[in-house]
Amino acid sequence: MATTFADQLRSLPDEALGALIQLRPDLVVPVPADISALAVRAQSRNSVARCLDGLDEFTLAILDAARLSRAADTALTSVDAILELAAGVPEDDVRLAVDRLRVRFLLHGPPEGLQVVGAVDEVTSPYPAGLGRPADFLDPRAAVLCADRARLRRTVLAAPPGARAVLDRLAAGPPIGALTRESVAEPVRWLVEQHVLVPVSETGRTPHPDGDLVELPREVGMLLRRDTGPLGMLRPLPPIPDGPARDPKAADSAGAGQTMEAVRATEALLESLAAEPAAVLRTGGLGVRDLKRLAKAAGIEEAGAALLVETAYAAGLLGESESGQSPSQDVFLPTVAYDLWRATGIAHRWATLARAWLAMTRQPGLVGRRDERDRPINALAPDAERAGAPLARREVLTALADLTAGSAPPVDDLLTLLAWQAPRRARGRENVHRDALTGAALLGVTGLGALTSYARLLATAPEADGSDPLGVHPEDAHADAVRALDRLLPAPVDHILVQADLSVVVPGPPEPELAGELDVLAEPESAGGASVFRVTPASIRRALDVGYQAADLHELFRRRSRTAVPQTLTYLIDDAARRHGGLRSGSAGSYLRSDDEALLAEVVADKRLSTLDMRRIAPTVLVSPRPVARLLGALREAGYAPVAEDAGGTTVLTRPKARRAPTRTPRIAEPSGPVLTGPRLAGVVEQLRRGDLATRAARRAPVTVRAAQGQAVPGLTAVQQHTQAMAVLQQAVRDKVRVWVGYVDSHGATLSRLVRPVSLSAGYLRAEDERGESLHTFALHRITAAVTED
Template structure:
């Protein structure tokens, strides 16, 4: 069959061969040497299973009909036999399904003698369409009963209610059931006695230790399906999704708002980790208490926090760093600072890309594994290799619907099950997790896929506008960023200062303003309009990092669209007068001031007794405590000292930011290339040329093959080496092509059709027109040479 199959592929026009490669791209990864190798690969178990995974429910049922209708002696079927099983009501749809199977070469051959690729039986259920094996294969008595159609009907009609319920259950499929030997049910025993059910052990299979298997013969199953048809209930058309139709603009607006919330929550979560790093558990992952703390800091639930932790880790924004005691902590990486300096759309795109590509399933976090242990965030137990594919499948269903369509999740799961039953089996939890994550990250809005997410999910060249493959994946992401930017409010560079010292930012702040607010004010609430509050501690923090009072006055005057309240001016001036009034150094540490009365007040302050300060000069106090402890104690009781270096210059300090080593985000690569246009034509041409070369090599003249030591009937001698040299010299003069037999450096005997160019210095130089290359042969290795006929 392999030769016949290869010949059928070889006879296809280039368009049909290209269509097969497009439908089954794994066949050319890597590109096979010739069409014979392509045929072998197309019949392999892995390739057939991959192809079946992409077929819909109805097409798989039609394939089962082809398996059921095969003749016992020839294993062939026909289009008419398949249509007869499918029924007249779905004849046209069945013909289209047969065409889909034939173009993928799961069925091949003429319409009246179709072959089913052998690997189909190996990778699918042994019970096509849920029907059992023929009665004559299972048991002679059951075969005799099924041969008498009238008696079979009477027996089925006479079955007790319990036995009839068993028959209906087995007829729906699968047709095999297990029975406990100690307590065999009376209805089943009646069916076995009447030979309607057959114990499988009687067919040669070893009995199961936990009970006996019984099987419903195929003929009985088809009789019980007389109302629905031999193949059962057929659904040739995908189920229609009923759901509310959202206004696409409303869905985009809701999704854009959620992207802002996701970015805000991500930043809050990572800032919380920067302030208080979380330890890495011994078994790997993030502890439950730390996850709760991060969820509270970000203002989201624990499931959302788990999703963002996993996503930021996949994006390279979160990493692990040694804490100095031999243990590891989770900390933001240096890449987080770069991410934070970009716009909201860029930040969202980085998160969305990492979520789509990561091989983690955040929905498993909080559940228990097979050993009844909780699954923690970032733990190895949440790793799932099929998670990226499950997300793509779930979002592709939404992408195929009209913009704004928001069907319920159960309806989406039903559609996924119809579109690819084999691939969706066991992935329900992953699909639900995908839709929940898409809503959390703003990929969907009001349950519908947003316009910018459609752009993100559409790779470059997916619509045929990139035939040469010159577009980069970043191009589609840049397009998504531009689309989202149009929906987001413009970043603002101003604030609104209120009389109660609250600062309102009426929109997303631009990066420079956000950096200033981090120093100048304490955050109170976030959202479309963020609210901050200026406090004495925040003003002192601004002075600590180098701001002067005039700088702060100018900043608020420049940034605020409302008049700067007088209370803020007084607060800044009062803090400036107090700031730096005291200066410390190391003695352990010292404290000096030009205000002798202020130093006297400090020495007399009983709250500072643990510092053990003493006066060494009218303007200098010293303490055995470190400078950091001295500064902290003075600030706790209301003073505003600053540190200075050995030369008396003020030391400006910003809180030290710890970062984990930067990590690169993992981006999933496509499983198989998308071949279109010239790229597809190039693969087809390569296959054709390889096939020609392989077939030509097999037609080497008998004298050349005999020179390799092969037994050739009727041949009494081989061509001598001197004769080969004469043939080659004449071919150089005539510029003719010759067959050359030679032994390579590994001792292998080969044949090649070449056009000799020159012979000198013990070497032959010749052109290989098929490979468009120039070869050099050592003359002493040439065993034969024959002019091409």
């Protein structure tokens, strides 16, 4: 009963109660008022289901053994009964599994009288271990057959081949099969006539010859499992994947190279968006054409571009901003945080991407697929949102981290291991796990199929030592991963190699200062371990436009180049500098002046500039009604090299203005629950003990009911207790105990009543009032609180 369960929790020492809270942290979110409220929450459907989701295959099988071995009259089992069903498995493994269930209070009571928490039957399959219900529950004739073991064995051995195949299939579980007219005709009809199979309806217990379903009785299923045991094949140990072993150093080197490629591709994607922003679709997300353009600009496949775009958005490097041409149309642009991100080292940049990928609640692998309405799923669209994606990535990386360093298991073997570790959670999530492995390989989290050493540090959460009561760790938890990766990456270089064909080779990742100089001085041609740039007349003119002088460029190449500067580059710089600034423009609309009258005559006669409507107002001055920016652009397109000047004749230096989206704080969704250790855990346990003492000392209606009625009570709110009311009532119906119910009547008055719940369905609670010997019906939406009589 609930009272007995609560008393068991009260009798626990503080260390054991703290261990329960650590294993099931949802029990204290929010912190219950007392031990009784904690007991109710521990037996609720949601909490039990969440706890079962984290159990492995063998522990769940032992829980099924506990359900199967319960006595019909007392509903109790024992450790010895569980060991009998799990014969063939080492006894120590079974006892360890039982202890795992008991410490989580899915089983409670003494070893000789264990009780399964009631909600377990409600949130798990009605057929424990894939076995059907007892024959005496299904059909009296089947019960008579199963009672005679020898007759049952002879009947099964006499089954025709088709009927035996049906039996073997149902014996493997689940024990339910659908009836069709064709199937009733031959093998199934024979089994039904022999009472080996029992026709049942959807509701479970209306046997008739042409029922909707057939069920294999439990006794028959256990007979057919005589070789494997009543519980089927049991695997007390996880199936270790048998894959090739990589050299950890080789895996780290391959992963480090991939991290450089991932950072480079992300930067190329964002630079392409900065140069040509992509419009946000009406339904949200990035268009297919824009994604193809970005993938081509970065030199990667569309699937990889989708992953990096999603990761950059999750990291806050990419955002949405209004378009300059149409204020109603939003576009995707790099954010201000992108400029700060570019100024850091490669290891820090990769860590930002990897942490965002681990925590983002999106599944990039869905991009390009079709949704349930047969519409394509676009990158950054709402359809790719998946709340379970962060936990799936953590599960994959944790499974890889638990293997020997350098292990590169096949994908199918790793999925088998994940299915053993958490079968309830892994069911139907194979695609999510495959996408997680693909993303890990693309981002350099894995190398040659094995988890890298620096990613192992990133994926392993630091253990709290309890030294900080607030749980705040001043040191970055991922700093070790950054340092480990930094040691594997080639050192940033501060020099270049200038070739005779004006190509510039950077033998390694450039320092931020050198990278900024190369962005202005040269055009990128290829990227990799050694990137290649090319100096062109346009790039030299761009450098002069932003303020470099010819002497500055000569000095820069002389200082940065480890090879002799070719004479062609010197001539190119001098020629561009000589022509640069030969024309001066200003506002008239705009004007153009030059000491070279022949040059101005050439400009006036140039038919390509006829749209500027220029006219000569002095031998050395031309004016135009067009704006200065348009005048400069047209002159440069025609091959001239003008510069702008202000009203005093001083040269105006211009640098292209980078458009940026507003800074956006990335949303981080940690898959794990609250971490309670040290003083924080001790404080929760102390609060529960104090609340329990206060509640048990009260001589009136429970404090939770009084709080729900609006009475002033310390440390409680009506809203918090109302969320527990349904769980309390469900448990009370199962245990047939009395509860205090707080409710609001039809006149708006708040009342409380001590009743014994009978049923909970169709939006109403039906309960007996033993004092008035009457039956009351309460509308569930009017119930404000419910607490068991303690």
